[in-house]
Amino acid sequence: MPVFWIVCAVLAIGVIGYGLCRSKAMKSAGGNARNLHSLPSYYGANAFLFSVVAPLALLFAWLIFVPILIDRSIGATIPEDRIAEGSSLGLMMADVSRVSNGLNLAVSEGAMTEEESRSIRTEFTDVRERLASVGVALGSNVDATILQAAQKHRAASDRSRLFMSIAVIALSLAGLALAMSRTKADFRARNTVEAAVKVMLIAAASVAILTTLGIVLSLLFNTIEFFRIWPATDFFFNTTWSPSFGDTGSELGLAPLLWGTFYISIVALAVAVPVGLFAAIYLAEYASPKVRAFAKPLLEILAGIPTIVYGLFALLTVGPLLVSFFGDGGTFGVEWMRGGTAVMTAGLVMGVMLIPFVSSLSDDIINAVPQAMRDGSLGIGATKSETIRQVVLPAALPGIVGAILLAASRAIGETMIVVMGAGAAAKLSLNPFEAMTTVTAKIVSQLTGDSDFASPQALVAFALGMSLFVITLALNVLALYIVRRYREQYD
């Protein structure tokens, strides 16, 4: 039975269980929901969960693990000496399962009869060609060992499928029966259901953890690889970043990139935070509902404009403008800026992009501060701005910090604006009118470059990613500490 239909069957059993248990619960309570521990729908939902969750989990596990077991057992039947030179059991097994799947496909597309699929021999048929005709990719010609293994594999898989269907549906029915037997007036159905919901919530929360784990793992091996061929001290303490294309002459120092990252992010936040925060305050506290209803979504468009537009804006408009102010022979008569690309250019433009990150979320949070807080302050003769600064903002602090963190994160992760606005040169300089670059921009450029993928110049991307990860982690710990410290719980 195809997986889709198994799932449907299980769901159907679940729905039936819902109805059965709900009515059974009502009956056991003499038709009066008051005598039940929980609402009748909870009994139904409980039955649904009982007859759906475990079977689907079993199905899932079976689909993942049983094929591995089958592979292992079939693999054990392939004699060692049949494994070709330069190949491995693993590669052969990949072929075996591909041939096996190919046979399935061939049968289902009618290119081969069931009979044939079981009896074909390499001596008489060009299996590869026949499978290629149904679009199955094979790495090499099929030899007899592989074909036999594949046929065994296929038979085992078929058997496993059958058992799986039976097991899953049986489990589903068993769950239903169990739920039925437990459905009595005093059964705590709500607690069971809520426990299940809670498990789901935890499962959702663990997605974030798994993601982190995945990120760390996917960076880790290559980072280790990098440090094996590149001295860590040099990476962390060298103050020059100048990778070269060839094997020699590269200098891969983290410091200038890190400095560029923070410098640009700080400039961006210096634009986005005040503008965003004041915009949020105005929207939440002063603006008429009409203005608010328009201005807020409009500002949010800023977050949706592709960064390439910002990049071009920085390069073509903001950069030259700044040069005309601070450049050679500029309005201010200073010679701080030599080219349009600078920390300032990228920072300003990125700041504009981040405005809605701060403004929209802060606006929601400020709006959620109870009116009684404002009344209390206004009632003793505070002006609106005093009220906002001293009562509303502190009460909304956790949310605002969250919004700022989000903006900062985005600033750290941005590449396009940096590449076009701040340039690609890594420099350690205090002058905000100089070109610099960020860790993220370099991660992207080293990863998508043309250099040898096993060379330090490419692998350094992973080390950069890892370092950035650790550093932002530390900054986030600090932010958490600050919020904990200054949080003011209203009500």
Place this chain on the structure above:
Amino acid sequence: RDQVQVAGSSTVLPYASIVAEAFGENFDFPTPVVESGGSSAGLKRFCEGVGENTIDVANASRKIREKEIKACAEAGVTDIIEVRIGYDGIVFASDIDGNTFEFTPSDWFNALSPKVLVDGAMVDNPNKTWADVNADFPAQALAAYIPGTKHGTREVFEEKVLAVGCEATGALEAMVAGGMSEDDAEDACIAVRTDGVSNDIDGDYTETLARIESNKDGIGVFGLAFYENNTDKLQVATMSGVVPTTESISTGEYPVSRPLYFYVKKAHIGVIPGLKEYAEFFISDEVAGPDGPLSAYGLVADPALADTQSAISAEETMASGS
């Protein structure tokens, strides 16, 4: 999966996509999927193994490295067919309304090297305008937009321009005489100054073009194809007296160019429908020849195209072919 999956160099991408499109039009096979992402990333995915969830073809703007071949082999990708599709010309261009230049490698070395040879001694580069570099040039401020170190083009620029210029000006000799080892001196030759005169571009040629638009004094490094599509904005400089065109490059007159490749997994041939046909179609005379659409777009046709064609039809792998 029924379509050919290609990934790799963004320099090869335009050519590959022209071919893929025409391939999809003329064959019953679906249009191949051509991804960009850089030669490195493409080869890396190419070398991940054999099977449906790996790519069939990797485009590269450089030759595959030994280490990469080894990494491939470790993952089971042993039989690789190398295909050279032609050459990419690298040109120097500046704003259409600006001054016209006729460069030699020495000019570029003197303009961009952090240390240059002045009166027999290596000193910090004092040049501020092109006139400082070469008295024949106008007094236009030095501003160069060269590819970032991630680009294969940068390597070519270093090898065929800076290193050549270094030797021609005698700086190499002077450095070796000054006690530097040969290797160090060669490295020093291809270094560029970091005082803002030379700007690395990590983006694409469009970015270089935009930079020149915002700084009219700028001179940028472009691919020939890009220049040829933007002749309304750019004027090209000659190198050692030769104007870059597909002809002058294919004859080898114009010195700055690089070969472009793609690599095919032999194990996938005959398995992935259309893979071999795609490879053959790519380098057929109709497509990659001097009159084909690739050449029209700016690819410098490979004079030895016929050899490549026969190598492909024989499915010669790198080990057996070379």
Place this chain on the structure above:
Amino acid sequence: MTDISSNTPGQGARVASSLLTEDKRTKKRNAAEKRFKAYGIAAIAVGLFFLAALLFAIISNGTRAFTQTFVTLDIELLEEKLDKNGNRDIEEIKKVSTFGYSPLLDAAVTKMVTDSGVETPITKAKDLKQLLSSGAAGDLRAFVVANPDRIGDTVEFRIAASSRVDGYLKGRVTRESLARDKNLSPEHLDIVDALKEQGVVKKSFNWDFILGADASDSRPEQAGMGVAMLGSFFMMLVVLALSLPIGVATSIYLEEFAPQNWFTDLIEVNISNLAAVPSIVFGILGLAVFIQFAHLPQSAPLVGGLVLTLMTLPTIIISTRASLKSVPPSIRDAALGVGASKMQAVFHHVLPLAMPGILTGTIIGLAQALGETAPLLLIGMVGFIASNYPEGVMDGFVSPNSAMPAQIYEWAKRADPAFYERAWGGIIILLVFLITMNIIAIFLRRRFERRW
């Protein structure tokens, strides 16, 4: 109460000041108030100013992409070229490649120019054909393969003009610039002028740009956004269907149920940290997990959606948590007090009140996901991909496709300036897509907003 005029002895220490005149301190405070408000207005003005500037740039650069010049051309589908044996066997017709259709086009173009009566030094049909898109032969072949019975007829075709001709009609290309251009010469423009006069060459609205597929570098005039739009659409479906529930569930767990200990602190810090992970790193993760480990197809919107989901989650979680935190505890108390379970209190009362913030997070997160390209680079959705329409809904998720921002970046990189114009046009479509996507959320958010 009667004798108001009488002076009350022992007046209070404070001199009663008039409300109509401001004392010095009030003046200062009111000035501060005015300044504060002005900052707010200025902040919004700054934001809107930049928005206007950006939109102006986008629209002024992009609207041209929505029109395209077409040439109406009578083409004789010669039997001896297309079906030598004359038996209309589709397999044989298919054998004729696009190169085989060139002579038909050559003939048609030459005829068109002669009919128009323009004097031109260009005589070679190959050069004249440069007026047309290089995709013309492909269109022709596709038509013939679909309608083999028309072979032998003369059929009227509406063929896209080449990008230079199109640029000329749009004012992007001038005669001077063409003088140096090897693709087209000023003489071609004389022909174009004449044909335009006669109505053979016409500029019209370009539906193909909105609905069509990407085209290669040699034929920008045929490139369209449609397929990439579908790619983005399917990706957004995945993102919305996963990131919103998972994000909200995670936030609810962390904010309302999780015990307060170092482990939840770790998760909290961790999630904020995920927001700062460069998006390309999510691409690395996606490549490793979804393609190499889970064997999902490459270049598929499904995978793209999954990667973007992971990337959007932190945004939604952070904003959801912030707004859950801002719901006053008395609401929870009230619900618990009537015997609601914690779960019920959260889902019935707290969540609706936190809805505005959740929706804001969704709006911002989706905007970010919709405009992101870097992670798509690694899972194979950037490049020349969006060339076929998916065949069905399932196929939409798994068949190779690109996404709008990837398409835009791709176009912006290409050499032909016609692509640059299209990149801006694509941005307009992207923004329209984004705004449509957000409108529902914005309306919902307004419904949920309240003060208490």
Place this chain on the structure above:
Amino acid sequence: MDDLRSVERIVSDDEKTKISAKNVQVYYGDTHAIRDVDVEIADKTVTAFIGPSGCGKSTFLRCLNRMNDTIDICRVEGDIRIDGEDIYDKRVDPVQLRAKVGMVFQKPNPFPKSIYDNVAYGPRIHGLAHSKAELDEIVEKSLRRGAIWNEVKDRLDAPGTGLSGGQQQRLCIARAVATEPEVLLMDEPCSALDPIATAQVEELIDELRQSYSVVIVTHSMQQAARVSQRTAFFHLGNLVEFGETGQIFTNPTDERTESYISGRIG
């Protein structure tokens, strides 16, 4: 004080204990807010908690239905039993407990929903109504018992937060009685009510006493005397005296009680 009435309501000896608290300690962080409190609350009686502001009445009241669980820094020790079952037992579901032990909070906290939904919420989640009509009936009855029906019957769809202070308080009473709890904890339910409304709520309390037990915190000695059969006097976190209302008011044993009651002015 009207002694007659108090005497009239003296409870019979055979009453059952509904809630028994032994040796209860409550801490807010380091502050010890409730010390060694032992109280037995009888079934079908009204118990009044009196005492100066800040003495711990609300805190103790919140222990009885575990509302203190929601305050992070709050820690409860000791033994509190309802019908002989330890409510702080791990197996006890606080939700079920709270359904059984309803509460009216000191600060009125209506949901930011319509008046109707405010009252209907409890019956809905407890499945007390099978149809819309039945629910309407419950809502009307509860609002009537909360002495607010006349004022809101025309605006059941208006938000509960747009009511006056006293109306909100009565809405919260209506909301609490709508779920028909066995024990009703009322924290100063009449603080914002005018005398007539107060009388109506007191009538309600008297009516509820027929089947349930009610615990009421009040600052009005008169009210305590009028509605309660038992009175507990708290002082600085200690339970100073607990006994029959009549006896407490006429003949307190502890001098603190004495002075609190005699010092009364309200």
Place this chain on the structure above:
Amino acid sequence: MDDLRSVERIVSDDEKTKISAKNVQVYYGDTHAIRDVDVEIADKTVTAFIGPSGCGKSTFLRCLNRMNDTIDICRVEGDIRIDGEDIYDKRVDPVQLRAKVGMVFQKPNPFPKSIYDNVAYGPRIHGLAHSKAELDEIVEKSLRRGAIWNEVKDRLDAPGTGLSGGQQQRLCIARAVATEPEVLLMDEPCSALDPIATAQVEELIDELRQSYSVVIVTHSMQQAARVSQRTAFFHLGNLVEFGETGQIFTNPTDERTESYISGRIG
């Protein structure tokens, strides 16, 4: 009722009018919450507003310092003057007005700040203290006047939201008096207070009357009689009767007043 005391406090004839309201109408959206109210509040007197819950006392009170401005749907019409100046005049700065006319809200609403900061907030923004010491003094004095000093003097840094209901109410009173307003509007300031605290607050009101005028909303007839010189009786948004407290309580002219007062129980 202790008539003697009421009589004792009858105001002299030569008093000045502090606030005069004429023909005041208040609407919440379409609901007409206050109709045609005319009131004159004399300087240096205590005026009590009484009336059944929901009759519009708070609404009218909030008109007097324009707190109704913060409610979007609320619309005020009519003429309200303080010291002869129309407070709804465009030129009037509501901030200055509110500094002059302080308010204690019906629901205690301490800021989520420390107790100290809650009280110091007003003096700080009005610049009433020049040094930390002076501020400390103001805070202590205000907390003492709010009858809460003893309870909180050891925990001035603790958050104001962690206080008991009655403590919060007194904190809010302390916060309001800290800014020394000329008129103090108090919306049921003693609703959550025990008799002793109530007495202290009443003393405070009496003390404030020496220099300012006080308007107090109360549900306790006794309290109204004890502290006020004038009483206004509201009913269903109308001002039914307004006059000397003694006269209202002993000899009401309107029968609604009569029945409200006689129907009293609390």
